[in-house]
Ligand SMILES: Nc1ncnc2c1ncn2[C@@H]1O[C@H](COP(=O)(O)OP(=O)(O)OP(=O)(O)O)[C@@H](O)[C@H]1O
């Protein structure tokens with residue numbers, strides 16, 4: 001029963017990782033851009049929420065009403081103003097520009113907010129839980145995070161396969177030149193992809209900030225978790241990414257139960273094992 | 289005023305120059321063919337017109353306005369659609385999604401999904417199939433259909449017979465009269481000279497990035513075409 | 521295509537011969553630095569040497585073979601910990617321990633390559649970062665080496681290197697100089713060798729290189745291992761100098777990789793001169809912005825972003841283009857001595873195709 005509890009908690013944590021991963025996956029899927037600053041953007045949205053909460057006294061979850069559109073707009077501007085210019089010259093420019101961006105965001109946050117650890121206070125929600133047995137209790141907050149993750153992934157799937165924008169995303173991903181010939185403004189479509197990715201990122205960032213402490217330096221680790229969830233799940237499949245996140249969460253939670261020093265390590269090791277044994281991930285997309 | 293007027297067009301891939309001062313005109317309602325050996329620059333010319341290659345702004349005029357510096361998506365909106373060499377369907381989209389992509393430019397006109405399915409009944413039956421599951425001929429029809437969905441005034445076709453069996457080539461070309469009947473001007477690139485001469489009102493021959501011959505098919509002798517084509 | 525037999529292949533340029541003379545002066549100045557500089561100068565110089573060595577190694581990785589590693593801290597850390605383990609746990613003398621630590625890092629790079637080489641491009645970047653994290657977390661579990669808090673180098677080991685602090689500074693200084701100069705020379709000689717031609721070919725076009733018979737995978741593996749070895753040596757020397765090691769310091773992505781990436785990008789990727797210039801700019805900026813805390817890194821990051829977007833060949837690329845400079849003659853220039861033949865048809869590739877300008 002104690003083990004069951006550990007696995008359930010890990011799986012719920014995996015929902016958060018899947019949320020981290022969805023944005024990364026979207027940007028890579030549409031424009032083959034791996035955003036090294038992804039984790040720092042998660043942290044940036046957490047601070048964004050912090051500022052709003054402190055200024056208005058809103059509940060952190062209510063601050064999403066502002067944070068999500070802000071990050072959406074920021075993503076659009078970031079892509080059009082900066083990242084679009086990195087996409088024509090091989091792999092180095094996007095990697096190194098987002099790497100530079102990562103360092104800029106981290107140090108900018110450090111300068112603005114110091115290295116102190118922060119947290120968004122969500123009141124009763126933080127501790128409320130549903131007791132399912134002697135040793136098994138599900139916190140409302142982790143459960144909500146997980147449900148949000150599933151909902152976001154379901155919505156993204158709908159968007160990709162049921163809307164004109166999603167069709168354009170897939171077409172651009174297949175063949176950007178030919179998509180342009182069909183009348184797609186790829187710079188605009190790329191910017192929408194990043195905007196959408198950052199909207200998801202901002203959701204993830206706020207939920208993260210309610211669940212745990214954060215400080216300006218924790219971004220890169222979130223990037224790594226997101227990346228691992230994507231690779232474990234298999235490229236190009238959002239549901240696979242959810243599974244990858246869950247597996248990563250369970251691995252970390254089992255590792256932590258063994259010894260706190262093994263928490264993160266266990267996740268990394270599962271990732272490396274998947275890479276060795278199933279390099280295309282556990283649930284690769286059928287095509288290709 | 290010609291529908292399309294190209295003057296002194298140059299184009300390059302990096303430091304490799306592929307077109308050296310092309311002059312070419314297409315009148316509204318005409319069908320013009322471009323012939324030339326492999327590597328002559330035919331595809332490059334069509335890609336330059338469609339906006340995929342950087343060109344000097346004033347070299348290409350469409351309906352009187354310079355379009356040389358416009359992005360491809362703007363050029364489609366003006367009414368030029370390209371059926372690219374090798375078809376280039378979107379592999380992860382279904383046939384119908386591929387066709388719908390063509391309508392992305394938002395130009396109205398005679399071509400709708402249902403009219404296209406009338407033109408290419410083979411596609412109607414396979415509308416839900418993945419684009420990659422089509423036969424070569426069907427893929428070519430889908431690529432033409434996708435371009436038509438933009439309701440172009442000028443349709444550019446790059447080697448729509450490439451890699452197809454003669455019977456299938458006949459089927460594909462059988463669609464041209466119906467397209468012309470809607471008033472669409474057509475510029476085709478074709479390696480098969482006799483096919484080009486049969487379809488076109490006028491023919492241009494390219495060789496190593498230059499126009500070496502121009503004229504109505506009736507006015508051209510085989511000897512002149514051979515000379516223009518191979519340079520010997 | 522070139523039917524003429526009249527040509528000559530040159531390597532040196534006028535600038536490169538001037539540079540050789542300048543380099544001789546610089547080397548003489550550096551060799552004599554312990555005579556005229558104080559221990560602060562020497563420490564700074566040693567730090568510059570580390571970064572020069574790391575930058576050359578990273579440039580080889582990212583600039584030539586497209587292996588954009590964000591995980592070089594793995595090998596710096598392994599070198600540092602290797603040095604501590606060899607001296608403290610096995611009682612090996614410091615000097616051989618430094619060499620062995622470098623070798624150990626290179627050896628460990630072989631199995632890690634097996635894993636990370638499954639990832640390409642940007643994914644390789646993040647995968648190599650994960651590997652760095654794995655080693656950091658693993659070393660934090662090793663209690664005999666101090667676990668998560670790390671450990672100090674025992675006095676006995678320090679004294680066995682040199683009897684006094686001043687003497688130690690001089691030894692470390694020359695080791696650093698050897699490492700920095702050695703790394704530059706190694707890269708230079710490698711690029712001039714036949715394999716260097718392969719490297720340059722891969723830099724210019726991986727597909728084309730493979731099609732003319734370059735074994736990309738082997739070349740990449742070789743570069744990966746050499747770069748790890750250099751990083752290992754840097755780690756051993758750096759933590760010998762610091763006298764203290766901890767997982768966070770040894771496997772710091774900021775110290776050992778981010779700074780290095782900025783140096784190479786700003787200086788100029790894909791040349792030997794770029795990382796040298798980048799190192800100078802990096803330390804210059806640091807001296808200027810020393811009082812501004814995080815603003816220093818923000819400036820560095822912004823500069824790197826600007827360079828990547830506006831001048832992807834870096835500051836060195838700008839200088840080289842403006843003045844035609846090339847100090848390290850690794851290219852082979854084909855000089856046609858007889859151009860009376862028919863001028864090339866415009867459709868033929870330009871003659872300088874054999875020689876890449878940028
Ligand atoms: N992407 C490219 N990069 C560099 N050179 C190219 C590129 N595409 C074409 N070329 C070169 O440009 C010249 C013209 O090519 P183009 O494709 O326009 O010829 P084409 O007449 O369409 O030939 P084909 O009949 O084989 O389709 C050729 O020499 C070709 O090698």
Ligand SMILES: [Mg+2]
Pocket residue numbers: 330331332373447
């Ligand atoms: Mg062609």
